[in-house]
Amino acid sequence: MFKIVSAQFLAENIKKFEIEAPRIAKKRKAGQFIMLRIGTKGERIPLTIADSNPDKGTITIIAQGAGRTTHELNQKEAGDLIDDIVGPLGTPSHIENFGTAVSIGGGVGTAIAYPTAVALKEAGNHVITINGARSKDMVLLEDEMKSVSDEAYITTDDGSYGFHGFVTQKLQELIDSGKKIDYVLAIGPIPMMKAVADVTRPYGIKTVVSLNPIMVDGTGMCGGCRVTVGDEIKFACVDGPEFDAHLVDFTNLNDRNRIYGKEEAASDESFKHRCHLEGNH
């Protein structure tokens, strides 16, 4: 059992949890994830570790309610218990002093981009962050991102805050301004990561994305998370989750993530219905 120490919403439907997991807190490196299972009948879902505190023995995760398990998770409060958390899984981010590094987070992907931005800063990079959200009230970790950035930009789709437009437009603007960019990390929805890869490809800028395929165990056993990278089939859980954005077959990833679309929607509906009946929101 893993105890939630604190829990608060960062934006609508996006909640931050600090959870006691001393072994993971001690080992965890930027880019790694956990598998989480809420209770006996729960599914196992991967969530990237946003932060950790080895002294306190806690890890931080940020979850957006998107399906049954994340909706259930987002109802949890401080003091509640999670049955299973295992990690840290995956290969840590490759960190070095690239020169100028741009860390792009789209939506809840910002939570995943943040720890790597921290590590890039610590390695001596000139860190530029582009933090994209639908609108002002959905902007995540603004202060945290600013604190590790030499240059911090916020973009909103509706223009309610920061740059009016997509993260890719801001990135293109930076490239066009003549800034020499050595490394780009992009984490967010699949279309966003694909769009970032398309922007940097013509310039040959090394670009890395963190993928979110379907996983069951998260340790290499099921192969559900296999992704096409260049000519190779890779397991995101052990070979990734970070891969060269210019080699990832995003279409294949998108297709494969839809295999349980019908079932997931039905499961989410039945969960919401049950919550409604129980008057538990």
Place this chain on the structure above:
Amino acid sequence: MHDDNHKETYTMDNKTITTKERLAIPRQEMPAQDPNERVRNFKEVNLGYTAELAQQEAMRCIQCKDPVCIKGCPVNIKIDEFIHLVAEGDFLGAARKIKEDNVLPAICGRVCPQEDQCEKECVLSKKHKPVAIGNLERFVADYERETGNVKVPTVKAATGKKVAVIGSGPAGLSCANDLAQMGHEVVVFEALHELGGVLMYGVPEFRLPKEIVQQEIDVLREMGVTFQTDVVVGRSVTIDELIEEDGFHAVFIGVGAGLPWFMGIPGENLVGVLSANEFLTRVNLMKAYDFPESDTPVFDCKGKNVAVFGGGNTAMDAVRTAKRLGAEHAYIVYRRSEAEMPARVEEIHHAKQEGIEFLLLQNPVEFQGDDRHWLTGVKCVKMELGEPDDSGRRRPVAIEGSEYILPIDMAVISIGNGSNPLIKQTTPDIEVSKRETIVVDVNTMATSKENVYAGGDIVTGGATVILAMGAGRTAAKAINEKLMGTAQSYNEW
């Protein structure tokens, strides 16, 4: 004792039965659920012998002076002695006799490939059917458990030595059992949230009820073994940390073969192509057959065509699971003939009874999909058997121009597993083979790293429960000798 056991006559219930009469008793069939009924449920197929059936079957054993069946058993169970006890009606005595050599008889009685081991050697098999040793093993273990007579083994006085066992599958459980009995403190680390390894995530309920596995684990708990789930050794903690920081005196690695192989043919990443590990883990461990009561979904097989590629036990488990989930057609596609199939004969037999369609001597060459990239079919080529290959089995050769398309909605790849690279990556001083299996001294299961031992599929590659169990026990003995200072160098022998 068994030297005196071979008798020309046998006394049962005051009747004297001659060897000839015993040989006339037909092999007692295992009662099973009706095939039409069982394809609609996940309950165990075999129902088990009654006491009468067990005694009848035990009477068939002619108690050879030289019981060659024992040589066929990887852990050398005293088969003749336990069967003699069954014939006499001493079922508890029989169970204890087996447990001198095999700590998991209820499991091995169900999953061992007896026809390639003990029963293959049985002298009766030359002229008659062999004694149903596996069925008898299962019967006595079930009898002991169901009558509440499972004794928690006596544990020796604490030695003050601490051993970490990595993995709670058959190798880890048997190693933990023996080490605990020897008085060592044993902590078992498991990566998943449930204990039992492949016995839980791989072998389906209809072949091995999970309750049996959990009861075996409960016995270990009562012996003082502690279990930590959700720990991935290599990630959550390394072997070096277990030794240097957590104070373990020895480590046993029994992590199994954990990385599913794919075939490397076009279209293998289409939606609807899964590994057997994923399909079975969803259904067995995550209970997806109970979706949406359980949160984990599985590919909706109802009315669909499902093909499983492979000929081993896992392939049989997967195809029979698909059938139970409502598949219209559930195919086994195997590139050799039935004679070369590595699956247990009983599983093949049960699969056929359940309406599984066997497409033998056929090999997939390409998966095909629709414009949404969902699987629609597989192009297969027909094969014929050529000269024997390295494995001694005749090599299948493609017949030119024989390609055809088999329409399918789901493909399950069940062609075996490689080694998970985690231990190797994080403990580079453990020597591994080219196939990435851990290299050990077979007498002790010692690895190249001091005080670290390994056994089971991580050493052999995909093999059997009983071999893993035997390896766990060999390692436990060697660890005990090393820790207690009684180890001898095998090189001096």
